[in-house]
Amino acid sequence: MDTVLSGIRSTGNLHLGNYFGAVKNFIKMQEENNCYFFIADYHSLTTYPTPEDLHNSVKSVLAEYLATGLDPNKSAIYVQSDIREIPELYLLLNMNAYVGELERTTSFKDKVRTQPNNVNAGLLTYPVLMAADILIHRSHKVPVGKDQEQNLEMARKFAKRFNHMYKVDYFPEPQPYNFGEDLVKVPGLDGSGKMGKTAGNGIYLIDDDKTIRKKVMRAVTDSGPTKPDSEVAEPIQNLFTLMSLVSETSTVDFFKEKYASCEIRYGDMKKQLAEDIIKFVTPIREKIIEIRNNNKYLRDVAELGAEKARQSASKTLKDVREIIGFRKF
Numbered sequence: 001m002d003t004v005l006s007g008i009r010s011t012g013n014l015h016l017g018n019y020f021g022a023v024k025n026f027i028k029m030q031e032e033n034n035c036y037f038f039i040a041d042y043h044s045l046t047t048y049p050t051p052e053d054l055h056n057s058v059k060s061v062l063a064e065y066l067a068t069g070l071d072p073n074k075s076a077i078y079v080q081s082d083i084r085e086i087p088e089l090y091l092l093l094n095m096n097a098y099v100g101e102l103e104r105t106t107s108f109k110d111k112v113r114t115q116p117n118n119v120n121a122g123l124l125t126y127p128v129l130m131a132a133d134i135l136i137h138r139s140h141k142v143p144v145g146k147d148q149e150q151n152l153e154m155a156r157k158f159a160k161r162f163n164h165m166y167k168v169d170y171f172p173e174p175q176p177y178n179f180g181e182d183l184v185k186v187p188g189l190d191g192s193g194k195m196g197k198t199a200g201n202g203i204y205l206i207d208d209d210k211t212i213r214k215k216v217m218r219a220v221t222d223s224g225p226t227k228p229d230s231e232v233a234e235p236i237q238n239l240f241t242l243m244s245l246v247s248e249t250s251t252v253d254f255f256k257e258k259y260a261s262c263e264i265r266y267g268d269m270k271k272q273l274a275e276d277i278i279k280f281v282t283p284i285r286e287k288i289i290e291i292r293n294n295n296k297y298l299r300d301v302a303e304l305g306a307e308k309a310r311q312s313a314s315k316t317l318k319d320v321r322e323i324i325g326f327r328k329f
């Protein structure tokens with residue numbers, strides 16, 4: 001069985017794109033693999049959150065993933081900063097990471113360009129910490145989006161370098177976990193492209209009814225079909241795609257027919273879409289809030305996850321220390 005590790009950013013709430021994309025796949029993934037899911041709170045310090053913000057965002061992220069179906073009995077779900085072995089492995093890996101190669105990563109170069117007044121060493125060594133996250137469980141696979149591919153490549157490089165340096169075959173080279181066909185792309189509400197956090201075109205699982213209605217009513221459309229059976233333009237196709245995820249088939253068919261006969265009224269379609277999104281999201285939102293307010297449950301989950309993660313992490317570190325030559329007299 002493969003060991004699969006997923007790192008979750010500690011900031012940012014889940015939107016429908018995450019829900020139908022990554023989260024759905026995580027739930028399937030945890031049935032078939034030995035999965036570790038963790039919230040990357042050390043990494044978030046590169047941007048200096050206040051202590052309250054740090055704590056609250058970790059709590060929200062954990063509540064959202066539990067509400068959407070990550071199962072603490074099937075996987076190890078933990079908070080990065082609960083595992084002290086990670087920073088120790090990070091220190092050791094840093095000795096074999098070259099400043100030059102770290103400076104050349106795209107994400108670091110972007111930071112240097114966009115925030116020249118805060119180029120901290122944590123940013124430079126971000127890929128090393130990420131490699132420590134991955135290698136601490138000797139993970140075989142890591143699900144990553146496009147923006148994290150280079151970081152995963154660095155993790156492979158550090159794994160290979162360690163193995164080579166100490167003439168061992170200790171760390172597997174972590175490969176991307178490929179969802180293949182299963183990766184549903186959810187469009188945003190701004191006419192083109194995917195739903196995403198930075199694009200600001202998303203509907204969040206914790207959005208209230210009013211917010212959802214407002215966002216959907218503002219979605220980009222066009223001036224409408226002029227000939228029967230004309231091709232559906234992208235912004236409208238996107239609304240149909242969203243509808244097919246949350247509405248009854250008969251509803252989708254109804255509006256498709258209206259479109260084909262040029263009788264569609266986008267206002268009506270959006271109203272229906274908003275109500276169906278609300279119907280879909282409400283039970284999830286309620287569950288998130290319930291879990292978010294249940295400190296005892298969250299604490300139990302985090303403790304159980306940390307115990308599982310520590311078991312694997314301490315074994316790795318024991319081996320690594322031995323390999324490097326930190327030995328008892």
Ligand code: TRP
Nearest residue numbers: 006007008009040130133134142
């Ligand atoms: N850098 C990842 C992100 O921004 C989060 C992350 C941290 C991660 N450590 C990881 C992802 C290890 C995968 C594996 O999304």
